[in-house]
Amino acid sequence: MRNRLLSAPYLVWVVLFTVVPLGVVFYFAFTDSITGRFTLANMAGMATYLPIIMRSIWLSLISAMICLVIGYPVAYCIAQASPTRQKFYLMLVMLPMCMSFLLRTLAWVSLLEDTGIINNFLRALGLTPLPLIRTNGAVVLGMVYNYIPYMILPLSTVIMKIDPRLIEAAQDLGCNNAMVFRRVVLPLSVPGIVSGVTMVFVPAVSTFYISQKLGSTGTTLIGDVIESQFKAAYNPNLGAAMSLVLMVLIFLCVGAMNRFSGTDGEEVMAP
Amino acid sequence: MSKELIRLSDLTMTFEDGETILNGINLYINDQEFLTLLGPSGCGKTTTLRIIGGFLTPTSGDVFFDGKRINDVPPYQRRINTVFQRYALFPHLDVYDNIAFGLRLSKLPEKEVDDRVTEMLETISLRGFENRHVTSLSGGQQQRVAIARALVNRPEVLLLDEPLGALDMRLRKDMQVELKRIQQAMGITFVYVTHDQEEALTMSDTVVVMDKGRIQQIGTPQDIYNEPKNAFVADFIGESNILDGIMRDDLLVEFFGRKFECVDKGFGKNEPVDVVIRPEDVDIVPPDQGHLCGTVTSITFKGVHFDIIVDFKGFKWLIQTTDYQPVGAKIGIRLNPEDIHVMRKSGYSGQFGDYSSYSAEYDEIAEGGEDEE
Numbered sequence: 070m071r072n073r074l075l076s077a078p079y080l081v082w083v084v085l086f087t088v089v090p091l092g093v094v095f096y097f098a099f100t101d102s103i104t105g106r107f108t109l110a111n112m113a114g115m116a117t118y119l120p121i122i123m124r125s126i127w128l129s130l131i132s133a134m135i136c137l138v139i140g141y142p143v144a145y146c147i148a149q150a151s152p153t154r155q156k157f158y159l160m161l162v163m164l165p166m167c168m169s170f171l172l173r174t175l176a177w178v179s180l181l182e183d184t185g186i187i188n189n190f191l192r193a194l195g196l197t198p199l200p201l202i203r204t205n206g207a208v209v210l211g212m213v214y215n216y217i218p219y220m221i222l223p224l225s226t227v228i229m230k231i232d233p234r235l236i237e238a239a240q241d242l243g244c245n246n247a248m249v250f251r252r253v254v255l256p257l258s259v260p261g262i263v264s265g266v267t268m269v270f271v272p273a274v275s276t277f278y279i280s281q282k283l284g285s286t287g288t289t290l291i292g293d294v295i296e297s298q299f300k301a302a303y304n305p306n307l308g309a310a311m312s313l314v315l316m317v318l319i320f321l322c323v324g325a326m327n328r329f330s331g332t333d334g335e336e337v338m339a340p
Numbered sequence: 341m342s343k344e345l346i347r348l349s350d351l352t353m354t355f356e357d358g359e360t361i362l363n364g365i366n367l368y369i370n371d372q373e374f375l376t377l378l379g380p381s382g383c384g385k386t387t388t389l390r391i392i393g394g395f396l397t398p399t400s401g402d403v404f405f406d407g408k409r410i411n412d413v414p415p416y417q418r419r420i421n422t423v424f425q426r427y428a429l430f431p432h433l434d435v436y437d438n439i440a441f442g443l444r445l446s447k448l449p450e451k452e453v454d455d456r457v458t459e460m461l462e463t464i465s466l467r468g469f470e471n472r473h474v475t476s477l478s479g480g481q482q483q484r485v486a487i488a489r490a491l492v493n494r495p496e497v498l499l500l501d502e503p504l505g506a507l508d509m510r511l512r513k514d515m516q517v518e519l520k521r522i523q524q525a526m527g528i529t530f531v532y533v534t535h536d537q538e539e540a541l542t543m544s545d546t547v548v549v550m551d552k553g554r555i556q557q558i559g560t561p562q563d564i565y566n567e568p569k570n571a572f573v574a575d576f577i578g579e580s581n582i583l584d585g586i587m588r589d590d591l592l593v594e595f596f597g598r599k600f601e602c603v604d605k606g607f608g609k610n611e612p613v614d615v616v617i618r619p620e621d622v623d624i625v626p627p628d629q630g631h632l633c634g635t636v637t638s639i640t641f642k643g644v645h646f647d648i649i650v651d652f653k654g655f656k657w658l659i660q661t662t663d664y665q666p667v668g669a670k671i672g673i674r675l676n677p678e679d680i681h682v683m684r685k686s687g688y689s690g691q692f693g694d695y696s697s698y699s700a701e702y703d704e705i706a707e708g709g710e711d712e713e
Contacts, residue, residue: 234428237395240415241422242442242493252441256432 097309111310118294118311125291126318128205129273132212133266136220139213140265141258144224148231155229162221165214174211174282181207181283203285211279216272220265227261228254263326271319291315342371345529346392346497351401353387353553361387363553365401369531371496374523376532378540379550380576385533386425386501388550392531393422393499421490422499426506427482429474435461435485436470442493460488463522480511491522497529504539516542537577541565549573570683574616575692581657582693585615585682593682596632596652600675604682614683616693619647619660621679630672636665649695656695 101108115122147158165173180186181201188198201207231254239253277292284290291311298308346369353362362384369375377385390396391403394415403410410418421442429438439460443453461467464484474482483503490498503519504512520543523530534540540547541561549556549564549572557569568574571582585595590605595615607613627633634650634657645660650671665671 232428234424234426235430237415238422238424238428238430238489239441240395241393241420241424242489243416243445245414245416248445252445253430253432259432 094309094312097306098313099310100306102304102306111306112314114307115310115314118291121289121294122291122314122318124288125274125315126322128209128288128290129212129270132209132216132273133220133269135209135213136217136269137262137266140217140220140224141262144221144228144261145254147221147225148228155225159222159225162218166218170215171278173215174279177207177211177214178202178282181210202283203288205284205288207283208280208288208290211283212269212273212276215279216269219268219272223264223268224258224261227258227264231257263329267323267326270322274319274322275315342373344368345371345373345406346531347402347404348388348391349402349404351388351391351398351403353384353391353396354399361553362391362398365553365555367548367555367558369497369529372527372529373545374520374530374532374543375546375548376534376540376544377548377550378534378537378576379556380535383550384553385535385550389422389499389501389531389533392497393420394418419495420497420499421493421495423486423490423501423503425501425503427486429482429485429489431475434471434473435466435477438474438485439488439492441489446493456492460492463491464488479506480515483507483515487519487522491526491528494526495528497531498523500530500532502533502535504534504536512539519543541577549576551576567681568616568683570686571614571616571688571690571692572686574614574681574683575688579619579658579660580693581617581619581695582689583615583617583655584690585613587611587613587682591677593680596655598631600631600680601677602680602682603677604680607682607684612685614685614689614693616681616683617657617675617679618681619658620645621675622657622659622661623674623676624659624661624663624665625672625674627670627672629674631674633670633672636667636669636671639665639667658695 098111099107099109101110143162147155147162150158178185182188183198183200183202185202187201191198235253235257236249239249244252274290275292275295277290277296280288280290280293295308295311295315298304298311348365348367351362351365352360354360365384365388367388377388379385387396391398394410394413397411405413405418405420430441433441436457439457440453443456448456458467461470464487466481466484466488469477469481474485477485483506487500487503500519504515507515516539519530532540532543541564544561546558547561547564548558551572557564557573559567564573565577568577568580571580574580574582583595585593587604587607587610588594588599589609590607591602593600593602593604593613593615632652634652636648637651637656638649640647642660645662646664648659648661648665650657650659650673659673
């Protein structure tokens with residue numbers, strides 16, 4: 070009973086600012102913008118945007134995988150370091166998060182654009198400039214750059230918690246270093262991997278700013294479409310429907326990952 | 341006994357912070373022997389075990405296995421398995437897969453893996469627990485899985501690092517008997533680390549008493565108890581009253597200004613010595629018939645016997661007796677020659693064996709404070 074009282078402020082917050090708005094989204098998604106009557110037209114209108122939804126999921130998954138491949142060795146090294154160094158490395162990982170998300174993305178624009186730093190440099194060397202910006206690659210780069218700390222942090226936490234005696238036990242039973250990793254360290258880091266992939270994938274799939282700045286009309290993501298429905302096309306009902314579908318898709322993806330790792334959602338969200 | 345299997349030659353171990361953990365360890369371990377490294381926390385016993393297992397490389401000195409130097413052989417290439425302190429079972433695997441871990445690494449056919457794991461589960465009476473998650477097992481069950489996981493590989497040597505430390509008293513006693521039985525049945529060399537002297541005496545063929553990175557004494561349990569080499573061993577193994585004495589002649593020692601017959605010889609004439617008297621060896625007699633006369637200053641009921649503290653001219657002895665003696669009573673004691681054990685003076689002389697500050701809780705505090713090194 071007392072515990073419930075302690076969580077009351079947050080409960081009120083969640084009801085006011087999450088549950089109620091969700092209800093509003095539901096209402097908008099299933100009503101007509103002019104008459105306000107129940108309709109499935111918004112859902113039907115989604116079909117046009119299916120390729121964009123698929124692209125969002127695809128690019129976000131690629132980003133999450135790249136984050137995993139780059140982030141795992143980093144997380145492993147952090148976990149092996151001495152406690153003072155651990156603090157320092159974790160600070161380095163989190164440092165970019167202290168700067169504005171918008172600023173970081175704009176910085177990439179000035180690096181990658183056709184008359185940007187990289188291409189100017191290439192030109193100075195007498196080389197042909199590269200089409201860096203307005204590509205899928207640039208969007209993925211932006212996602213990886215912005216979200217990689219969310220991969221490294223849960224991973225290193227989970228790897229740090231692996232009992233060093235388990236590694237000794239594996240060596241004792243006949244594992245060389247590679248086998249220790251494959252048979253003990255990797256299976257025991259699965260909760261961290263699932264957590265990291267989720268924490269990169271979820272914000273990446275609904276992002277809109279990165280693709281606007283680093284992408285082109287050919288790389289529009291579902292987040293951009295939703296934004297434009299509210300801001301440019303003035304069709305909040307279609308926007309709401311898309312948000313709803315996106316939410317369901319995210320739930321499905323997260324659920325599939327949890328199923329795959331055999332852990333429950335609680336562990337994944339709070340490693 | 342049988343042939344020598346492991347030899348530690350002049351081992352020293354100094355950690356990065358400059359602390360010397362081992363200082364000149366020389367030890368050989370015979371095939372099929374049950375050898376126990378016994379000592380207080382920080383004495384270097386776990387470090388010695390970890391060097392044998394290959395988890396640490398000694399700063400200097402050599403480790404030989406079957407005549408071959410194995411200092412640089414990694415743990416996974418040694419025919420040695422370890423039962424770790426607090427088990428270190430793999431939490432992502434069930435009981436069966438934990439036990440099968442080593443066998444599968446050695447690429448045995450799955451049929452043989454299954455036979456051996458099943459046989460092992462039988463040995464540790466955990467049939468039916470194959471698919472249980474290791475975290476759902478009790479401490480005693482986890483402990484048996486840890487032993488099975490090591491033994492199923494049929495190692496030549498099994499290292500056990502305080503394997504019974506986390507179990508309650510009763511389970512501990514059962515497991516002591518069980519371990520000894522397994523060791524004899526399988527004919528494997530056991531190197532066992534503990535701080536519990538009773539455990540060491542009950543199970544071992546050979547006990548190695550260690551303190552401050554040095555071996556204090558090596559011997560059979562009886563040797564260690566009856567013929568301690570110095571005041572540390574006498575005090576660490578069981579209870580001891582340790583007095584200053586002078587060896588007047590072979591078989592004659594003087595303490596408290598009185599000459600006693602004893603069974604020790606080979607000391608210099610008038611050499612100062614430490615005299616050990618075990619509390620259970622003292623016979624209580626009426627004051628006028630005793631060799632020595634003292635006053636009871638405290639009495640504690642221990643179940644089987646009473647611990648009484650008796651003041652002899654300011655030096656307090658611990659005596660164990662089955663007869664109640666009221667505080668303040670004057671009693672006499674008699675000592676037979678075989679009750680008196682004489683030791684050479686050592687760096688430990690004068691540090692142990694005086695019960696002037698004895699309190700009944702003392703033992704429990706000393707044992708309760710023990711933890712991982």
